[in-house]
Amino acid sequence: MGEMNIYGVYVPMLLVLAAAAYAVLRLIMRLLDQWVEQGWVPMPSVFYLCLYVILLGCLHWLHTAVF
Template sequence: MGEFNVYGVYVPTLLIQGLVAYILMLIVIRYTDKWMDQGSDAFLGLFNFCLYLVLLLLVHWGFVWSGF
């Protein structure tokens, strides 16, 4: 994977990908909360965890294909 050098501090690429996925998850959760209030999912924590993993996969895929 690699790392980025930010003013002499090496930042892992996976950390940046995780932060981007978390920000995207906060945006997506605003829209999925309407479904959760209706009771369409019994395990909200598991749903959010799976949503985060899918977003992390998409962000990682974007990093790999963009050449970072």
């Protein structure tokens, strides 16, 4: 998968992708909190965990497809 050199420190690319997926998740959570409050999502924590894993997979696929 690779590494990224940030000011002389090698950071695993999976860590960078995980941080980016979490940032995107926090943005999406603001939009989906209305559904959670209305009761459309029965188990929000499991829903958000699944959404995070899907986002991380999509970012990983996008990273491997582009680079």
